[in-house]
Amino acid sequence: MDVRQPTALLGGLSPAQFMQRHWHRKPLLVRAAIPGFKPPVSRAELLRLAGSEDVESRLIQHQDGQWRLRHGPLPRRAIPSLTTREWTVLVQGVDLHDDAAHALLQRFAFVPHARLDDLMISYASDGGGVGPHFDNYDVFLLQGLGRRRWRIGRQKNAKLIEGLPLKILARFEPEEEYVLEPGDMLYLPPGWAHDGVAEGECMTCSIGFRSPDAAGLAHEVLLRVADAAADEDDAPLYRDPKQTATASPGAIPAALQAFAREAVQRALADPAALDCALGEALTEPKPNVWFEPAPAGGLMERVVLDKRTRMMYDEQHIFINGESYRAAGDDAVLMRRLADGRALGPQELARASDEALELLAAWCDAGWAHARSDG
Incomplete structure (x- = not known):
């Protein structure tokens, strides 16, 4: 992807201009x-x-x-009847289950894969929505079917209505209002409050991004560092030949x-140990994700990563699905191209x-990638 090339996806801005002017800054x-x-999946498919038990979904x-x-x-x-008003079904990670949804998510690969999270698709009946709220991550809201009215604002008062199963703002203060039709898109930085209400039957695609908190990321990284340390064969043992008798054994x-x-x-x-732990944590597949081993054999003229693979x-x-490999030289260049494209x-x-080639074949055998013979 040429990040300097203007694109209709970003309103004529290049990805480089968008990241400089809008990312984390303004809608x-x-x-x-x-x-x-058109949405990558139909209403019936969604x-x-x-x-499905292996898909995260909600009904509001x-x-x-x-x-x-x-x-x-x-x-x-x-699920209520289609004629019932004010209900919404939200399905997370549609990109893990549908090739077209995965391809849509890859349009936003001008943001590092480490930040790109998933494609959520919602279906709403007339008047459906999730209430005014704000997210702590960036989001692109792409209208897929019907119309949705969005009200947005820089919310200063973050107080929520108590006693609700949803995080809904108690005093929403909208500043701007837009009606999105199929193909229209609204980008919102973290912290911008928004309220979307369906005007008739409506489907919206939400491209969301990971925003790990420091404590959670430290937990994941330190667990992996600790596991690596536990595997050391020459780790020193605690010795106390000079320990004296004590009258305070609890100390x-x-x-x-x-x-x-x-x-x-x-x-x-060791900085390399921390780097490995971070890469492994960032590429760990999502919960309820599994891979189907590929049948043996076949000519490998083209290799494509499985849509569920993180690399x-x-x-x-090189990091792939929670594992790390040392890489240098031409092979490192090759694997980086695979991770990027x-x-x-x-x-x-x-x-x-x-x-x-042997490593790629092993990944294909595991279902992490797929060999193609179609050139």
Whole structure:
């Protein structure tokens, strides 16, 4: 992707201009971001996904002034009739289950994969919505079917209505209002309050981004660092030949405290270990994701990553689905191209080393990637 090339998706801005002017800064309304756009899945397909046990879904209803929330799986009998007003079904991670949805998400790959999260699609009856709220992450709201009226504002008062199953703002203060039609898109930075209400039957695609909090990210990284440290065969054991008899056995010896501090410092001292732990954590597949092993054999003229596969890299490593590999030279360049473009063609594979081809074949066998013979 040429990030300097203007695109209709961003209203004539290039990805570089958008990131400089709007990302994390201010909203952007784009009319006809994708001309002639239709949702990647139909209403029937979306509601079928909502009934699956391995798909995260929610049903939100607003009736008689009351908000109701039900988490999936949602059998068809749990979903109101299409003529009933003010209900919404939201399905997370549609890109993990549908190729067209995955392709739509990749249009936004001008943001690092480490930040790109998933494609959520919502279906709403007339008047349906989730109430005025704000998110702590960036989001692109792409209208897929029907019309949705959005009111947005820089919310100063973050107080929520108490006693509700949803996080709805108590005093929403909209500043702008837009009606989006199919193909229109609205970008909102973190913290911008918004309230979208369906005007008739409505489907909206939400491209969301990961915003890990410091504590959660530290937890994931430190767990992996600790696991790696536990695998060390030559890790020193605590010894206390100078320990004297004590009349206070409940007191932790100062020498043991120092030993523990040194152990943690030793585990964190290697920057490469931290980098590996971060890459593995960022590429860990989402819960309820599994891969189907591919049948053996077949000519490998083209390799395409599975839509559920997460693949990233840093200067010294390749990361894929929670695993890390050291990489250098031409093979590292090849694997980085695969991580960036999610596919390798015949010319690229022809230059791959035997070791790289063997690794790609193993990923194909595991279902992480797929070999194609169609060129």
